[in-house]
Amino acid sequence: MSARPRLDSRAKSHLSYFAYASHRFSGLLLACFLPLHFLMLSQSLRGAQGFEQSLALTDLWVFKFGEWALVILLAVHLAGGLRLLILEFGPWNGLRKGWIQLSTLFGIACGLLFLYLAN
Amino acid sequence: MGQALNQGVMQAKLWYAQRISAMVLGICVAAHLAMIFYAIRGGLTAQEILGRTQGNVLFAFFYEVFVLACFIHAPIGINNILQETFPRSGIAKPTACVLGLLILVLGSTAVVGVYSGGTL
Amino acid sequence: MSNTDLKVKVWRGAEQGEFVEYLVPRNPNQTVLDVVTYIQRKLDPTLSYRFACRVGMCGSCAMTVNGVARWTCRTHVSQIVQGDALEIAPLNNLPVIKDLATDMREFFNKWKGAVGFFKGDKTRYDDFAKVQPDSQERQLANAGIECIGCGVCYASCEVVESRPNYLGPAALNRAWTLTNDVRDVQQIERMRAVAGDAGCHACHSQGSCTEACPKSIAPTASIAGLKKLVARAAVRGSKWGKL
Numbered sequence: 501m502s503a504r505p506r507l508d509s510r511a512k513s514h515l516s517y518f519a520y521a522s523h524r525f526s527g528l529l530l531a532c533f534l535p536l537h538f539l540m541l542s543q544s545l546r547g548a549q550g551f552e553q554s555l556a557l558t559d560l561w562v563f564k565f566g567e568w569a570l571v572i573l574l575a576v577h578l579a580g581g582l583r584l585l586i587l588e589f590g591p592w593n594g595l596r597k598g599w600i601q602l603s604t605l606f607g608i609a610c611g612l613l614f615l616y617l618a619n
Numbered sequence: 620m621g622q623a624l625n626q627g628v629m630q631a632k633l634w635y636a637q638r639i640s641a642m643v644l645g646i647c648v649a650a651h652l653a654m655i656f657y658a659i660r661g662g663l664t665a666q667e668i669l670g671r672t673q674g675n676v677l678f679a680f681f682y683e684v685f686v687l688a689c690f691i692h693a694p695i696g697i698n699n700i701l702q703e704t705f706p707r708s709g710i711a712k713p714t715a716c717v718l719g720l721l722i723l724v725l726g727s728t729a730v731v732g733v734y735s736g737g738t739l
Numbered sequence: 740m741s742n743t744d745l746k747v748k749v750w751r752g753a754e755q756g757e758f759v760e761y762l763v764p765r766n767p768n769q770t771v772l773d774v775v776t777y778i779q780r781k782l783d784p785t786l787s788y789r790f791a792c793r794v795g796m797c798g799s800c801a802m803t804v805n806g807v808a809r810w811t812c813r814t815h816v817s818q819i820v821q822g823d824a825l826e827i828a829p830l831n832n833l834p835v836i837k838d839l840a841t842d843m844r845e846f847f848n849k850w851k852g853a854v855g856f857f858k859g860d861k862t863r864y865d866d867f868a869k870v871q872p873d874s875q876e877r878q879l880a881n882a883g884i885e886c887i888g889c890g891v892c893y894a895s896c897e898v899v900e901s902r903p904n905y906l907g908p909a910a911l912n913r914a915w916t917l918t919n920d921v922r923d924v925q926q927i928e929r930m931r932a933v934a935g936d937a938g939c940h941a942c943h944s945q946g947s948c949t950e951a952c953p954k955s956i957a958p959t960a961s962i963a964g965l966k967k968l969v970a971r972a973a974v975r976g977s978k979w980g981k982l
Contacts, residue, residue: 501755504835505828507900510806516946517897524943528700531693535721538686541729544669547737552665571655578648581641587944588638589967592882592960595946610652618659627934628982631973634940634966703901 516595519603523580526573533570568614575610579603633695640691647685673736682733686726694719743823745816747774749786750828753835758826759783771811771819772800775827775839788839795953798889802839803828808894810953830894846890846909853906853938854929855913859922868922880919883912883961885954892948892958904937908948908958911939915961918968926979930972934982939965 512521543554557563583599658667672678694715701711743765748758761778772790779786790800795813802811805819805826816825833841850856861868870877892908893899899907906914914933917923933939939962948958972982 501752501757504750504752504754504756505803505806505831507831507895507897508806511808511831511895511947512897512945514947514950516944516950520943520945524700527693527696531697531718534689534693535718535725538722538725538729542725542732544665544672544729544732545735545737548665548669550737551669555665571652574648574652578645578652582645584944585638585641585645587959588963592957592963594957595949595959613656614659617656618662623935624931624982626936627931627938627969628973630935630938630940631970631982635970635974638970703898706901 515597515600519580519583519600522576523584526577526580529573530570530577564618568611568618571614572607572611576603576607579606636691637695640688643684643688644692647681647688650681651685669733669736672733673738674734676734679730679734682730683727686722686730689726690719690723693722745774745820745825746823747778747825747827749775749778749839750835751786751838753837756835756838758828765816765823767817769816771802771804771809771814771816771825771827774816774825775802775811786839787837796887798887798891798953801830801889801891801894803831803894808891808951810889810891813953830890832894832896832899833890841890843890846893846907847888849906849910850888850913852932853910853914854925854932855910855917857917857920857923858925860924861922870921874921876919876921879964880916883916883956883958886912886956887954889953891951891953892956895947895951897945897947898941898943902937902941905941906933906937906939908942908962911942911965912956912958912961915964918965926977927982930969930977930979930982933965934969934973939969942966 540554540558544551546554558567579599580603583596583603586599587596658671672682697718698711698715701708701714705711744762745765747761747763749761750756751759761782763774763777763782766773772793775786775788776790779788788800788802790812791797793800793812795810798810800811801808803809804811804814805821807819808830809819811827819825827839829835829839829841833843833846836842859868886909888909890909892912896905896908898905911933914929918926918929923929942959942962944959944963946959949956949960952958968977969982971977972980975981
Protein backbone atom coordinates (compact mmCIF):
# COMPACT_ATOMS: atom_id res chain seq x y z
CA MET A 501 0.00 0.00 0.00
CA SER A 502 1.46 3.36 -0.94
CA ALA A 503 0.32 6.88 -1.72
CA ARG A 504 -1.04 7.64 -5.18
CA PRO A 505 1.54 8.75 -7.74
CA ARG A 506 2.27 12.47 -8.16
CA LEU A 507 3.74 14.66 -10.89
CA ASP A 508 7.30 13.45 -11.46
CA SER A 509 10.16 14.25 -13.80
CA ARG A 510 8.41 12.59 -16.73
CA ALA A 511 5.79 15.34 -16.73
CA LYS A 512 8.48 18.02 -16.54
CA SER A 513 10.89 16.70 -19.15
CA HIS A 514 10.24 19.39 -21.70
CA LEU A 515 12.20 22.40 -22.82
CA SER A 516 9.91 25.10 -21.43
CA TYR A 517 10.03 23.58 -17.96
CA PHE A 518 13.83 23.42 -18.18
CA ALA A 519 13.82 27.13 -19.05
CA TYR A 520 11.66 27.87 -15.99
CA ALA A 521 13.90 25.79 -13.72
CA SER A 522 17.13 27.41 -14.96
CA HIS A 523 15.62 30.86 -14.56
CA ARG A 524 14.50 30.13 -11.01
CA PHE A 525 17.76 28.46 -10.01
CA SER A 526 19.98 31.17 -11.50
CA GLY A 527 17.81 33.90 -9.95
CA LEU A 528 18.01 32.33 -6.51
CA LEU A 529 21.81 32.03 -6.60
CA LEU A 530 22.23 35.55 -7.99
CA ALA A 531 19.99 36.95 -5.24
CA CYS A 532 22.12 35.23 -2.61
CA PHE A 533 25.31 36.54 -4.22
CA LEU A 534 24.22 40.14 -4.65
CA PRO A 535 24.67 41.38 -1.03
CA LEU A 536 28.16 39.85 -0.95
CA HIS A 537 29.01 41.52 -4.24
CA PHE A 538 27.92 44.92 -2.91
CA LEU A 539 29.77 44.34 0.33
CA MET A 540 33.00 43.69 -1.56
CA LEU A 541 32.50 46.71 -3.78
CA SER A 542 31.81 48.96 -0.81
CA GLN A 543 35.36 48.21 0.36
CA SER A 544 36.24 50.82 -2.25
CA LEU A 545 35.43 53.33 0.47
CA ARG A 546 38.85 52.43 1.87
CA GLY A 547 40.50 53.92 -1.20
CA ALA A 548 42.46 52.15 -3.93
CA GLN A 549 44.93 50.42 -1.60
CA GLY A 550 42.34 49.25 0.93
CA PHE A 551 40.13 48.09 -1.91
CA GLU A 552 43.03 46.19 -3.51
CA GLN A 553 43.73 44.48 -0.20
CA SER A 554 40.17 43.20 0.16
CA LEU A 555 40.14 42.16 -3.48
CA ALA A 556 43.19 39.99 -2.81
CA LEU A 557 40.80 37.56 -1.16
CA THR A 558 39.27 36.84 -4.53
CA ASP A 559 42.54 35.41 -5.86
CA LEU A 560 41.61 32.09 -4.24
CA TRP A 561 40.61 29.57 -6.89
CA VAL A 562 37.18 29.03 -5.34
CA PHE A 563 36.40 32.71 -5.96
CA LYS A 564 37.67 32.48 -9.53
CA PHE A 565 35.37 29.50 -10.10
CA GLY A 566 32.55 31.45 -8.47
CA GLU A 567 33.09 34.43 -10.75
CA TRP A 568 32.95 32.19 -13.80
CA ALA A 569 29.79 30.46 -12.57
CA LEU A 570 28.13 33.78 -11.77
CA VAL A 571 28.79 35.16 -15.24
CA ILE A 572 27.10 32.10 -16.70
CA LEU A 573 24.19 32.38 -14.25
CA LEU A 574 23.80 36.04 -15.12
CA ALA A 575 23.78 35.30 -18.85
CA VAL A 576 21.24 32.48 -18.42
CA HIS A 577 18.99 34.59 -16.19
CA LEU A 578 19.14 37.52 -18.60
CA ALA A 579 18.30 35.43 -21.65
CA GLY A 580 15.55 33.52 -19.84
CA GLY A 581 14.16 36.76 -18.47
CA LEU A 582 14.00 38.36 -21.91
CA ARG A 583 12.14 35.26 -23.12
CA LEU A 584 9.61 35.67 -20.30
CA LEU A 585 9.11 39.34 -21.15
CA ILE A 586 8.45 38.36 -24.77
CA LEU A 587 6.07 35.58 -23.71
CA GLU A 588 4.13 37.91 -21.44
CA PHE A 589 4.24 41.21 -23.32
CA GLY A 590 4.93 40.28 -26.92
CA PRO A 591 2.67 38.71 -29.57
CA TRP A 592 2.03 35.05 -28.90
CA ASN A 593 4.17 32.77 -31.02
CA GLY A 594 4.41 29.57 -29.02
CA LEU A 595 6.67 28.86 -26.08
CA ARG A 596 9.68 30.33 -27.90
CA LYS A 597 11.73 27.15 -27.83
CA GLY A 598 14.22 28.52 -30.33
CA TRP A 599 14.91 31.23 -27.78
CA ILE A 600 15.61 28.61 -25.11
CA GLN A 601 18.17 26.96 -27.34
CA LEU A 602 19.76 30.34 -28.08
CA SER A 603 19.83 31.19 -24.35
CA THR A 604 21.68 27.99 -23.60
CA LEU A 605 24.21 28.76 -26.31
CA PHE A 606 24.49 32.33 -25.00
CA GLY A 607 25.23 31.00 -21.50
CA ILE A 608 27.89 28.68 -22.83
CA ALA A 609 29.36 31.44 -24.99
CA CYS A 610 29.62 33.80 -22.02
CA GLY A 611 31.27 31.09 -19.97
CA LEU A 612 33.84 30.45 -22.69
CA LEU A 613 34.41 34.15 -23.30
CA PHE A 614 35.08 34.67 -19.61
CA LEU A 615 37.63 31.86 -19.57
CA TYR A 616 39.30 33.26 -22.65
CA LEU A 617 39.49 36.86 -21.43
CA ALA A 618 40.18 36.34 -17.75
CA ASN A 619 43.70 36.23 -16.45
CA MET B 620 -14.15 39.78 -0.23
CA GLY B 621 -12.64 43.22 0.24
CA GLN B 622 -9.49 41.64 1.63
CA ALA B 623 -9.24 39.20 -1.26
CA LEU B 624 -9.56 42.09 -3.70
CA ASN B 625 -6.85 44.10 -1.94
CA GLN B 626 -4.62 41.07 -2.03
CA GLY B 627 -5.40 40.61 -5.71
CA VAL B 628 -4.55 44.21 -6.48
CA MET B 629 -1.32 43.80 -4.48
CA GLN B 630 -0.32 40.71 -6.44
CA ALA B 631 -1.05 42.49 -9.71
CA LYS B 632 1.08 45.48 -8.70
CA LEU B 633 3.95 43.27 -7.52
CA TRP B 634 3.86 41.38 -10.81
CA TYR B 635 3.89 44.65 -12.73
CA ALA B 636 6.75 46.07 -10.64
CA GLN B 637 8.81 42.94 -11.16
CA ARG B 638 8.30 43.00 -14.93
CA ILE B 639 9.09 46.75 -15.24
CA SER B 640 12.23 46.33 -13.12
CA ALA B 641 13.06 43.30 -15.30
CA MET B 642 12.96 45.50 -18.39
CA VAL B 643 15.32 47.99 -16.72
CA LEU B 644 17.58 45.14 -15.62
CA GLY B 645 17.59 43.71 -19.14
CA ILE B 646 19.42 46.83 -20.26
CA CYS B 647 21.58 47.15 -17.14
CA VAL B 648 22.67 43.50 -17.12
CA ALA B 649 23.47 43.47 -20.83
CA ALA B 650 25.60 46.59 -20.35
CA HIS B 651 27.19 45.14 -17.21
CA LEU B 652 28.09 41.86 -18.93
CA ALA B 653 29.68 43.77 -21.79
CA MET B 654 31.64 45.86 -19.27
CA ILE B 655 32.77 42.76 -17.40
CA PHE B 656 34.18 41.21 -20.55
CA TYR B 657 35.91 44.47 -21.46
CA ALA B 658 37.33 44.99 -17.98
CA ILE B 659 38.69 41.53 -17.18
CA ARG B 660 41.08 41.42 -20.11
CA GLY B 661 44.56 41.04 -18.70
CA GLY B 662 43.36 40.85 -15.11
CA LEU B 663 41.48 43.27 -12.92
CA THR B 664 42.89 45.46 -10.15
CA ALA B 665 41.23 47.87 -7.74
CA GLN B 666 43.21 50.63 -9.40
CA GLU B 667 41.66 49.80 -12.77
CA ILE B 668 38.12 49.65 -11.36
CA LEU B 669 38.42 52.93 -9.53
CA GLY B 670 40.19 54.48 -12.47
CA ARG B 671 37.01 54.03 -14.45
CA THR B 672 34.40 54.80 -11.81
CA GLN B 673 35.94 57.43 -9.57
CA GLY B 674 34.35 60.81 -10.16
CA ASN B 675 32.33 59.42 -13.05
CA VAL B 676 28.77 60.71 -12.64
CA LEU B 677 27.44 58.65 -15.51
CA PHE B 678 28.68 55.40 -13.99
CA ALA B 679 27.34 56.41 -10.56
CA PHE B 680 23.92 57.14 -12.03
CA PHE B 681 23.91 53.90 -14.03
CA TYR B 682 24.87 51.76 -11.06
CA GLU B 683 22.39 53.43 -8.72
CA VAL B 684 19.59 52.75 -11.23
CA PHE B 685 20.91 49.18 -11.39
CA VAL B 686 20.80 48.87 -7.58
CA LEU B 687 17.27 50.26 -7.41
CA ALA B 688 16.06 47.87 -10.10
CA CYS B 689 17.61 44.92 -8.19
CA PHE B 690 16.01 46.23 -5.01
CA ILE B 691 12.58 45.86 -6.63
CA HIS B 692 13.23 42.72 -8.68
CA ALA B 693 15.11 40.30 -6.42
CA PRO B 694 12.94 40.43 -3.26
CA ILE B 695 9.73 39.84 -5.24
CA GLY B 696 11.36 36.81 -6.86
CA ILE B 697 12.64 35.45 -3.55
CA ASN B 698 9.24 35.98 -1.97
CA ASN B 699 7.62 33.88 -4.69
CA ILE B 700 10.15 31.07 -4.37
CA LEU B 701 9.92 30.91 -0.57
CA GLN B 702 6.14 31.22 -0.54
CA GLU B 703 5.84 28.26 -2.90
CA THR B 704 8.51 26.10 -1.32
CA PHE B 705 7.61 26.73 2.33
CA PRO B 706 3.96 27.83 2.14
CA ARG B 707 3.02 27.72 5.81
CA SER B 708 6.29 28.82 7.37
CA GLY B 709 5.76 32.56 7.04
CA ILE B 710 9.43 33.17 6.16
CA ALA B 711 8.79 34.47 2.67
CA LYS B 712 7.96 38.10 3.41
CA PRO B 713 10.56 38.74 6.15
CA THR B 714 13.37 37.17 4.11
CA ALA B 715 12.38 39.18 1.06
CA CYS B 716 12.33 42.39 3.12
CA VAL B 717 15.77 41.66 4.60
CA LEU B 718 17.15 40.98 1.14
CA GLY B 719 15.64 44.21 -0.14
CA LEU B 720 17.20 46.19 2.68
CA LEU B 721 20.61 44.59 2.15
CA ILE B 722 20.52 45.30 -1.57
CA LEU B 723 19.45 48.92 -1.11
CA VAL B 724 21.89 49.77 1.69
CA LEU B 725 24.93 47.76 0.60
CA GLY B 726 24.31 48.55 -3.06
CA SER B 727 24.07 52.29 -2.57
CA THR B 728 27.11 52.17 -0.29
CA ALA B 729 29.00 50.38 -3.07
CA VAL B 730 27.96 53.03 -5.60
CA VAL B 731 29.12 55.80 -3.26
CA GLY B 732 32.30 53.83 -2.66
CA VAL B 733 33.33 53.41 -6.28
CA TYR B 734 32.33 56.97 -7.11
CA SER B 735 34.30 58.49 -4.29
CA GLY B 736 37.15 55.98 -4.40
CA GLY B 737 37.80 56.39 -0.71
CA THR B 738 38.12 60.14 -0.77
CA LEU B 739 35.12 60.58 1.58
CA MET C 740 1.81 -15.98 -22.03
CA SER C 741 2.95 -14.75 -25.38
CA ASN C 742 6.21 -12.83 -25.50
CA THR C 743 4.48 -10.00 -27.32
CA ASP C 744 2.31 -9.30 -24.28
CA LEU C 745 2.36 -5.82 -22.81
CA LYS C 746 3.23 -5.52 -19.13
CA VAL C 747 0.75 -2.91 -17.96
CA LYS C 748 0.93 -1.45 -14.47
CA VAL C 749 -2.40 0.06 -13.45
CA TRP C 750 -3.17 2.06 -10.29
CA ARG C 751 -5.66 0.24 -8.11
CA GLY C 752 -7.15 1.85 -5.04
CA ALA C 753 -7.77 5.49 -4.23
CA GLU C 754 -5.44 7.95 -2.45
CA GLN C 755 -3.79 4.85 -1.02
CA GLY C 756 -3.29 1.84 -3.22
CA GLU C 757 -0.75 0.13 -5.42
CA PHE C 758 0.20 -0.54 -9.02
CA VAL C 759 -1.02 -3.96 -10.18
CA GLU C 760 0.54 -5.52 -13.28
CA TYR C 761 -1.57 -7.07 -16.01
CA LEU C 762 -0.46 -8.89 -19.16
CA VAL C 763 -2.29 -7.65 -22.24
CA PRO C 764 -1.88 -9.10 -25.74
CA ARG C 765 -0.28 -6.65 -28.11
CA ASN C 766 -2.10 -5.68 -31.29
CA PRO C 767 -1.25 -3.36 -34.13
CA ASN C 768 -3.20 -0.06 -33.92
CA GLN C 769 -3.83 -0.44 -30.22
CA THR C 770 -4.67 2.58 -28.08
CA VAL C 771 -4.14 2.85 -24.34
CA LEU C 772 -7.93 2.94 -23.96
CA ASP C 773 -8.10 -0.39 -25.78
CA VAL C 774 -5.63 -1.75 -23.23
CA VAL C 775 -7.61 -0.50 -20.22
CA THR C 776 -10.86 -1.81 -21.73
CA TYR C 777 -9.27 -5.21 -22.33
CA ILE C 778 -8.14 -5.40 -18.70
CA GLN C 779 -11.57 -4.52 -17.37
CA ARG C 780 -13.50 -6.84 -19.69
CA LYS C 781 -11.21 -9.86 -19.77
CA LEU C 782 -8.92 -9.77 -16.77
CA ASP C 783 -10.36 -7.79 -13.87
CA PRO C 784 -13.97 -6.54 -13.92
CA THR C 785 -13.40 -4.57 -10.71
CA LEU C 786 -11.26 -1.96 -12.53
CA SER C 787 -12.94 1.49 -12.62
CA TYR C 788 -12.24 3.95 -15.41
CA ARG C 789 -13.99 6.59 -17.50
CA PHE C 790 -14.50 6.92 -21.21
CA ALA C 791 -17.30 7.96 -23.55
CA CYS C 792 -16.83 8.82 -27.21
CA ARG C 793 -13.50 6.91 -27.64
CA VAL C 794 -12.76 9.05 -30.72
CA GLY C 795 -11.02 12.08 -29.22
CA MET C 796 -13.93 14.48 -28.83
CA CYS C 797 -15.15 14.34 -25.24
CA GLY C 798 -11.99 14.26 -23.11
CA SER C 799 -13.47 11.76 -20.60
CA CYS C 800 -10.70 9.19 -20.99
CA ALA C 801 -7.83 11.43 -19.81
CA MET C 802 -5.35 9.54 -17.60
CA THR C 803 -1.68 9.65 -16.67
CA VAL C 804 0.20 7.37 -19.06
CA ASN C 805 3.92 6.80 -18.31
CA GLY C 806 3.84 9.90 -16.13
CA VAL C 807 2.25 12.23 -18.68
CA ALA C 808 -1.43 13.24 -18.86
CA ARG C 809 -3.02 12.14 -22.14
CA TRP C 810 -6.27 11.17 -23.82
CA THR C 811 -6.01 7.40 -23.75
CA CYS C 812 -8.26 6.96 -26.80
CA ARG C 813 -5.88 9.08 -28.87
CA THR C 814 -2.65 7.59 -27.56
CA HIS C 815 -1.36 4.67 -29.56
CA VAL C 816 0.53 2.15 -27.48
CA SER C 817 3.29 2.03 -30.08
CA GLN C 818 3.86 5.79 -29.56
CA ILE C 819 4.57 5.64 -25.86
CA VAL C 820 5.37 2.08 -24.83
CA GLN C 821 8.76 1.66 -23.14
CA GLY C 822 10.02 -1.75 -24.23
CA ASP C 823 6.91 -3.72 -23.42
CA ALA C 824 5.91 -1.73 -20.33
CA LEU C 825 3.12 0.77 -19.74
CA GLU C 826 2.15 2.59 -16.57
CA ILE C 827 -1.41 3.90 -16.28
CA ALA C 828 -2.52 6.05 -13.36
CA PRO C 829 -5.35 8.52 -12.66
CA LEU C 830 -4.94 12.20 -13.58
CA ASN C 831 -2.66 14.07 -11.17
CA ASN C 832 -3.78 16.99 -9.00
CA LEU C 833 -7.32 15.62 -8.64
CA PRO C 834 -8.66 13.42 -5.81
CA VAL C 835 -8.98 9.77 -6.80
CA ILE C 836 -12.43 8.22 -6.46
CA LYS C 837 -11.35 4.75 -7.46
CA ASP C 838 -8.58 3.35 -9.64
CA LEU C 839 -8.44 5.52 -12.77
CA ALA C 840 -11.45 7.71 -12.07
CA THR C 841 -10.85 11.11 -10.45
CA ASP C 842 -13.18 13.57 -8.77
CA MET C 843 -13.50 16.45 -11.25
CA ARG C 844 -15.58 18.69 -8.99
CA GLU C 845 -12.74 20.97 -7.87
CA PHE C 846 -11.73 21.38 -11.53
CA PHE C 847 -15.18 22.64 -12.50
CA ASN C 848 -15.64 24.63 -9.29
CA LYS C 849 -12.51 26.56 -10.15
CA TRP C 850 -13.95 27.17 -13.59
CA LYS C 851 -16.87 28.85 -11.87
CA GLY C 852 -14.51 30.53 -9.44
CA ALA C 853 -12.73 32.22 -12.32
CA VAL C 854 -16.11 33.47 -13.62
CA GLY C 855 -15.59 31.17 -16.57
CA PHE C 856 -19.19 31.45 -17.72
CA PHE C 857 -21.03 33.88 -19.94
CA LYS C 858 -23.56 36.49 -18.92
CA GLY C 859 -25.01 38.99 -21.35
CA ASP C 860 -27.55 41.77 -20.99
CA LYS C 861 -29.60 41.34 -24.15
CA THR C 862 -32.90 39.53 -24.45
CA ARG C 863 -34.58 37.69 -27.31
CA TYR C 864 -36.36 40.95 -28.16
CA ASP C 865 -33.14 42.82 -28.80
CA ASP C 866 -31.26 42.77 -32.06
CA PHE C 867 -28.45 40.20 -32.53
CA ALA C 868 -25.13 41.19 -31.04
CA LYS C 869 -22.70 41.94 -33.83
CA VAL C 870 -19.23 40.53 -33.31
CA GLN C 871 -16.76 41.17 -36.10
CA PRO C 872 -15.03 37.86 -36.92
CA ASP C 873 -11.78 39.58 -37.77
CA SER C 874 -11.75 41.82 -34.70
CA GLN C 875 -8.83 41.40 -32.34
CA GLU C 876 -11.04 40.23 -29.48
CA ARG C 877 -12.69 37.56 -31.60
CA GLN C 878 -9.30 36.31 -32.83
CA LEU C 879 -8.01 36.12 -29.27
CA ALA C 880 -11.13 34.30 -28.09
CA ASN C 881 -10.94 31.87 -31.03
CA ALA C 882 -7.49 30.76 -29.96
CA GLY C 883 -8.85 29.37 -26.71
CA ILE C 884 -12.52 28.46 -27.03
CA GLU C 885 -12.16 24.88 -28.24
CA CYS C 886 -11.47 23.70 -24.68
CA ILE C 887 -13.65 20.74 -23.68
CA GLY C 888 -12.66 20.61 -20.03
CA CYS C 889 -10.74 17.34 -20.11
CA GLY C 890 -8.42 18.26 -17.23
CA VAL C 891 -5.14 17.31 -18.90
CA CYS C 892 -3.64 20.79 -18.49
CA TYR C 893 -4.76 20.96 -14.86
CA ALA C 894 -3.19 17.57 -14.21
CA SER C 895 0.10 18.65 -15.78
CA CYS C 896 0.57 21.89 -13.86
CA GLU C 897 3.14 22.07 -11.06
CA VAL C 898 1.64 25.29 -9.72
CA VAL C 899 -1.71 23.54 -9.29
CA GLU C 900 0.15 20.91 -7.30
CA SER C 901 1.96 23.37 -5.06
CA ARG C 902 -0.86 25.94 -4.60
CA PRO C 903 -4.15 24.16 -3.86
CA ASN C 904 -6.11 27.40 -4.46
CA TYR C 905 -4.62 28.08 -7.88
CA LEU C 906 -7.46 28.33 -10.38
CA GLY C 907 -5.46 26.46 -12.99
CA PRO C 908 -4.85 26.71 -16.73
CA ALA C 909 -8.28 25.59 -17.98
CA ALA C 910 -10.31 27.96 -15.79
CA LEU C 911 -8.01 30.88 -16.57
CA ASN C 912 -8.03 30.08 -20.27
CA ARG C 913 -11.81 30.15 -20.28
CA ALA C 914 -11.83 33.40 -18.28
CA TRP C 915 -9.52 34.94 -20.89
CA THR C 916 -11.74 33.92 -23.80
CA LEU C 917 -14.65 35.53 -21.99
CA THR C 918 -12.77 38.77 -21.32
CA ASN C 919 -12.59 38.90 -25.11
CA ASP C 920 -16.32 38.32 -25.49
CA VAL C 921 -17.61 41.82 -26.20
CA ARG C 922 -21.13 40.82 -25.16
CA ASP C 923 -20.21 39.74 -21.64
CA VAL C 924 -21.15 42.06 -18.75
CA GLN C 925 -19.21 40.54 -15.84
CA GLN C 926 -15.75 41.75 -16.74
CA ILE C 927 -14.96 43.52 -13.45
CA GLU C 928 -16.01 40.49 -11.40
CA ARG C 929 -13.98 38.26 -13.71
CA MET C 930 -10.86 40.39 -13.36
CA ARG C 931 -11.27 40.39 -9.59
CA ALA C 932 -11.65 36.63 -9.61
CA VAL C 933 -8.47 35.99 -11.58
CA ALA C 934 -6.26 38.45 -9.71
CA GLY C 935 -4.46 37.39 -6.58
CA ASP C 936 -2.46 34.48 -5.34
CA ALA C 937 -4.94 31.94 -6.64
CA GLY C 938 -5.15 33.66 -9.98
CA CYS C 939 -3.19 34.37 -13.06
CA HIS C 940 -0.12 35.90 -11.41
CA ALA C 941 0.80 32.57 -9.81
CA CYS C 942 1.57 31.16 -13.25
CA HIS C 943 5.28 30.81 -14.01
CA SER C 944 4.90 30.08 -17.71
CA GLN C 945 6.35 26.61 -17.25
CA GLY C 946 4.31 25.66 -20.29
CA SER C 947 3.38 22.12 -19.25
CA CYS C 948 -0.26 22.95 -19.95
CA THR C 949 0.49 24.16 -23.47
CA GLU C 950 2.69 21.11 -24.14
CA ALA C 951 0.04 18.69 -22.92
CA CYS C 952 -3.15 20.14 -24.38
CA PRO C 953 -4.61 17.63 -26.87
CA LYS C 954 -6.43 20.46 -28.64
CA SER C 955 -3.28 22.57 -29.06
CA ILE C 956 -4.67 25.37 -26.97
CA ALA C 957 -2.07 27.53 -25.22
CA PRO C 958 -3.28 28.39 -21.71
CA THR C 959 0.13 30.01 -21.20
CA ALA C 960 -0.86 32.61 -23.81
CA SER C 961 -4.29 33.18 -22.27
CA ILE C 962 -2.83 33.57 -18.82
CA ALA C 963 -0.24 36.04 -20.15
CA GLY C 964 -3.13 38.05 -21.56
CA LEU C 965 -4.89 38.01 -18.20
CA LYS C 966 -1.73 39.06 -16.36
CA LYS C 967 -1.38 42.17 -18.48
CA LEU C 968 -5.08 42.98 -18.34
CA VAL C 969 -5.33 42.62 -14.57
CA ALA C 970 -2.09 44.48 -13.88
CA ARG C 971 -3.19 47.40 -16.02
CA ALA C 972 -6.63 47.36 -14.41
CA ALA C 973 -5.05 47.45 -10.95
CA VAL C 974 -2.67 50.28 -11.78
CA ARG C 975 -4.37 52.38 -14.44
CA GLY C 976 -7.84 50.96 -14.94
CA SER C 977 -9.44 49.07 -17.83
CA LYS C 978 -12.22 49.85 -20.27
CA TRP C 979 -14.63 48.39 -17.73
CA GLY C 980 -13.27 50.28 -14.72
CA LYS C 981 -10.48 50.05 -12.18
CA LEU C 982 -9.90 47.05 -9.93
